[in-house]
Amino acid sequence: GxxxxxxxxxxxxxxxxxxxxxxxxxxxxxxxxxxxxxxxxxxxxxxxxxxxxxxxxxxxxxxxxxxxxxxxxxxxxxxxxxxxxxxxxxxxxxxxxxxxxxxxxxxxxxxxxxxxxxxxxxxxxxxxxxxxxxxxxxxxxxxxxxxxxxxxxxxxxxxxxxxxxxxxxxxxxxxxxxTPEHIKPLWYFTPFYAILRAIPSKFGGVLAMGAAIVVLFLLPWLDRGKVKSIRYRGGLYKGILTIFVISFLTLGWLGTQPATPGKTALAQVFTGLYFAFFVLMPVYTKLDRTKPVPERVTFK
CATH class of the missing domain: 1.20.810.10 (Cytochrome Bc1 Complex; Chain C)
Structure with missing residues (x-):
């Protein structure tokens, strides 16, 4: 998508x-x-x-x-x-x-x-x-x-x-x-679990974890780009999307690890990058230099 x-x-x-x-x-x-x-x-x-x-x-x-x-x-x-x-x-x-x-x-x-x-x-x-x-x-x-x-x-x-x-x-x-020494969810929940643990406040963590899912619903209205496909997107969007993927995968790994001060700080950084992808999307999708879109499907 x-x-x-x-x-x-x-x-x-x-x-x-x-x-x-x-x-x-x-x-x-x-x-x-x-x-x-x-x-x-x-x-x-x-x-x-x-x-x-x-x-x-x-x-x-x-x-x-x-x-x-x-x-x-x-x-x-x-x-x-x-x-x-x-x-x-x-x-x-x-x-x-x-x-x-x-x-x-x-x-x-x-x-x-x-x-x-x-x-x-x-x-x-x-x-x-x-x-x-x-x-x-x-x-x-x-x-x-x-x-x-x-x-x-x-x-x-x-x-x-x-x-x-x-x-x-x-x-x-x-x-x-x-109580087990380290409680962690299965791998498909770990990115959101890492976001939960990245916020010191329990209620703040719950809000952040919920927002990480809810913000995906808003994608159709956050993207202001002139084109849909990454084939015709510019380097700005591709670079930011790459950072987002790296952030999501890193959060997934951090969610499987015991919470330490260093890993918590790392989770906070990548949580910020995760949300920045969506919050800044209306801006960078407008600024992105796109390629001309053909009138017919290219079948590549």
């Missing part, structure tokens, strides 16, 4: 639905993470749910309502199981349908960022358009097959993936009286 501008007009709604699906998948992953009832599952849930308690006014009551008890217990496990297996998948299915409806309305983006509906033949069919079947269906089937092959390799041969997928501490049954 960031590379080819898939969030730009007229695909704002497609992007919003995609982001809601992303958040729903995060909720699905978090609730599923508690189900093994290991040490990291238990204490990870305890840490994340306790963050809701930082909300002024009704935070403690909200955290207790989410847990269903004063601490993470069987009540929490049962409701998370129900949400993970039934509620969230149904919500995801509905969101996927809405996402596809929105996509069908405006059409897919392309690497050139050109609206192909502007050039049509005498039958009203876009000159650079291709039928969904067999082109997209075959492409998606190939993608699914490759994914299932990799998935099978992980499941049957390397399920632990060196501790990245299945952590050693999570093979220990949950014990509310024994």
């Amino acid at each position: 960031l590379v080819y501008g898939s969030y730009r007009q007229p695909r704002e709604l497609v992007w919003i639905f995609g982001m809601i699906i992303y958040v729903a998948l995060m909720a699905e992953a978090f609730m599923g993470y508690l189900l093994p009832w290991g040490q990291m599952s238990y204490w990870g849930a305890q840490v994340i749910i306790s963050l809701f308690g930082a909300i002024p006014g009704f935070g403690p009551e909200l955290a207790e309502w989410i847990r269903g008890d004063f601490v993470v217990s069987d009540a929490t496990l049962n409701r998370f199981f129900a949400f993970h297996v039934i509620a969230v998948p149904i919500i995801l299915l509905a969101l996927v349908v809405l996402h596809l409806i929105a996509l069908h309305e405006v059409g897919s983006n392309n690497p050139d960022g050109i609206e192909i509906k502007a050039k049509k033949d005498e039958n009203g069919i876009p000159l650079d358009g291709i039928p969904f079947h067999p082109y997209y269906t075959v492409k998606d089937i190939v993608g699914v097959v490759v994914f299932l092959m990799l998935f099978a390799v992980v499941v049957f041969f390397i399920p632990e993936m060196g501790g990245w997928f299945l952590e050693h501490d999570n093979f220990i049954p949950a014990d509310p009286l024994a």
